[in-house]
Amino acid sequence: MLVTIEGIDGSGKSTLHKTLGPYLADLDPVITCEPGSTWIGEAVRRAIREHADPIAEALLFVADHAAHLREVIRPALSEDRLVISDRYIDSRLVYQQVTLDGIIPDPLTWLRAVHHGWTIMPDLTILLAVPVPVALERTGKRESGEHFEQESVLTKVQEYYMELVEEDTARFLILDGTLPPEHILRVAGEVIRFRYDEMNRKKKKKY
Ligand SMILES: Nc1ncnc2c1ncn2[C@@H]1O[C@H](COP(=O)(O)OP(=O)(O)OP(=O)(O)O)[C@@H](O)[C@H]1O
Numbered sequence: 001m002l003v004t005i006e007g008i009d010g011s012g013k014s015t016l017h018k019t020l021g022p023y024l025a026d027l028d029p030v031i032t033c034e035p036g037s038t039w040i041g042e043a044v045r046r047a048i049r050e051h052a053d054p055i056a057e058a059l060l061f062v063a064d065h066a067a068h069l070r071e072v073i074r075p076a077l078s079e080d081r082l083v084i085s086d087r088y089i090d091s092r093l094v095y096q097q098v099t100l101d102g103i104i105p106d107p108l109t110w111l112r113a114v115h116h117g118w119t120i121m122p123d124l125t126i127l128l129a130v131p132v133p134v135a136l137e138r139t140g141k142r143e144s145g146e147h148f149e150q151e152s153v154l155t156k157v158q159e160y161y162m163e164l165v166e167e168d169t170a171r172f173l174i175l176d177g178t179l180p181p182e183h184i185l186r187v188a189g190e191v192i193r194f195r196y197d198e199m200n201r202k203k204k205k206k207y
C-alpha cells in the first residue's frame with residue numbers, strides 16, 4: 001500500500017513522517033521521500049537553490065520521481081510492503097502548477113500528461129493543512145529559505161491542494177497541522193494501520 005504525506009512547506013510533514021516509522025514499526029514500513037531518495041534528488045536540490053529554469057526544474061522533479069518509482073516504490077509494492085512517502089506526485093501537481101504558470105499553457109494538464117501511463121497513484125494521501133502564516137512562521141526560523149517559501153506561492157499551493165482533494169475525496173485524509181504533533185501522529189498512524197489491515201484482509205479473502 002502506498003501512503004503519501006503532502007502539504008505546504010512548514011505544515012509538519014517531515015515531523016510526522018519521521019515519527020510514523022517507529023509508530024508503525026510492527027508493520028515494517030518503507031519510509032521514503034521526494035525529492036531526495038535517489039541521486040537525482042541532489043540535482044533537484046541544486047535546481048531549487050540556484051533558481052533554475054522552471055521547466056528544467058519541473059522535469060528534474062519528474063526524473064527524480066521516475067527513479068524513485070524504479071528504485072524504491074515498485075520493488076517495495078511488489079513485495080506487498082507498506083510504503084510511506086514524504087511528498088510524491090501531488091507536490092508536482094500543485095507546486096509546478098504555480099512555477100509553470102504563464103510559462104506553458106495549462107500547466108496542470110501538462111503535468112498530468114507527463115506522468116500518464118507510468119506513475120503509481122497513492123492509495124491514501126494525508127494532507128496536513130495549516131494556515132499559510134503559521135507555515136511561514138515555522139519555516140522562517142530556518143537558516144535558508146527556499147524559493148517556494150513565500151506567502152503568494154504557498155497560498156496558491158494550498159488552494160491547488162484543496163482542488164485535488166475535491167476531485168478525489170476518497171484518496172485524501174486532511175488533518176489539522178496545527179494540532180500537537182503527538183495527536184497528528186496517532187490519528188495518521190491509526191488510519192494507516194486500519195487501511196493496511198483492511199487491504200490485507202481483502203487480499204486474503206480472494207484466495
Ligand atoms: N504539529 C506541530 N505543531 C507545532 N510545530 C510543528 C508541528 N509540526 C511541525 N512543527 C514544527 O514546524 C517546523 C516545520 O516542520 P516540518 O519540517 O516537519 O515541516 P515540513 O512540512 O516537512 O516542511 P518542508 O516541506 O518545508 O520540509 C519545525 O520546526 C517543526 O518542529
Ligand SMILES: Cc1cn([C@H]2C[C@H](O)[C@@H](COP(=O)(O)O)O2)c(=O)[nH]c1=O
Pocket residue numbers: 009034035048061086087088089091092093095096146148149
Ligand atoms: C517533490 C516536490 C517538491 N517540491 C518543492 C516543495 C519544497 O519547497 C521543496 C523541497 O521539498 P521538501 O520535502 O519540502 O524539502 O521542493 C516541488 O516544487 N515539486 C515537487 O514535485
